[in-house]
Amino acid sequence: MPDHTSASPLVSAEWLRDAFERPDVVVLDASWHMPATRRDGATEFELGHIPGAAFFSIDGIADPDSTLPHMVPTAEAFAAAVGALGVGAGDHVVCYATEGIGTAPRAWWMFRLFGHERVSVLDGGLPAWTAGGGTLDKGPARPRPRAFQATFNPARIRDLAAVRANLEAATELVVDARSAGRFAGTETEPRPGLRGGHIPESVNLPYQTLLDGPRMLAPEVLRARLEAAGVAGDRPPVFTCGSGVSACTLALGLTLTGRDDWAVYDGSWSEWGGREDVPVTS
Incomplete structure (x- = not known):
């Protein structure tokens, strides 16, 4: 029987499937795609989604005043947005993506960032749901708005100033989820105008390293791969990537091993690689 008391x-x-009829379970499609793919998660949601789900827009639930991609909004804006999606204060939120784990960890992290701990990622995402006989609905979501209260947790996030200060303090380990080529500066960045390379003294752990196809690896394998990359417990990790999305897959992986002493650099390489006043190693 599923555990209905914790998330x-x-x-x-x-x-x-077992928890589907529970009134406190809210399902959100958090699919997001790089602009170059010309795919739209909201459009694809209407073509087929888990029944009763709503669409969590990573680009929409963001700071409208930032020039960087999908930076986190204020607590008030987040509460209003997810409340409109039908998420209440005591609900168990299940986030999924159309291509397995995909971008669902970004939504999972945002809920945790804003104080909501009853949140999970659907292992295997939409393919796992349909493979097990799950049906799909089409058309727009019709959520019933709920009251949601967000409390910002600064321990879960780092900004440019904090990451820059860590260059000297070295109290945290910056872990980059981008590909090895992007980390080394030998592969062109997908976003124009960004330098190649990485934050000095950071280590590379491509997010795919923690995946078994559309699913997360077993905790013992996750632990071994994280430790092999240098995430061994002596310094809390700060996860970064291109724009703060795949970094959250590393955060999810570390959490599955039992460690919870991590943060995400929200601006990631879209911020750091786009500036001339911070150092870059390649």
Whole structure:
């Protein structure tokens, strides 16, 4: 029987089927795609989604005044946005993506950032749901708005100033989820205008390293791969990537090993690589 009293960071499609009729379970499609793919998560949501789900827009639930991609909004704006999606203060939120784990960890992290701990990622995402016989609905979501209260947790996020200060303090380990080529500066950045390379003294752990196809690896394998990259417990990690999305997959992976002493650099390489006043190593 599924555990209805706590929210594991990761739940299976079987768990979701068993919990599907619970009034406190809210399902959100958090699919997002790089602009160059010319795919739109909201459009694809209407073509097929888990029944009763709403669409969590990573680009929409963001700071409208920032020039950087999908930076986190204020607590008030987040509460209003997810409340409109039908999420209440005591609900268990299950985030999924159309291509497995995908971008769902970004939504998972945002809920945790704003104080909501009852949140999980659907392991295997939409493919796991349909493979197990789950049906799909089409058309727009019709959520019933709920009251949601957000409390910002600064321990879960780092900004440019904090990451710059860490260059000298070295109290945290910056872990980059981008590909090895982007980290080394030998692969062209997908966003124009960004330098190649990485934050000095950071280490590279491509987010795909923690995946087994559309699913997360087992905790013991996650632990081994994280430790091999240098995430061994002596310094809390700060996860970064291109724009703060795939970094959250590393955060999810570390959480599944039992460690919770991490943060995400929200601006990531879109911020750091786009500036001339910070150092870059390649």
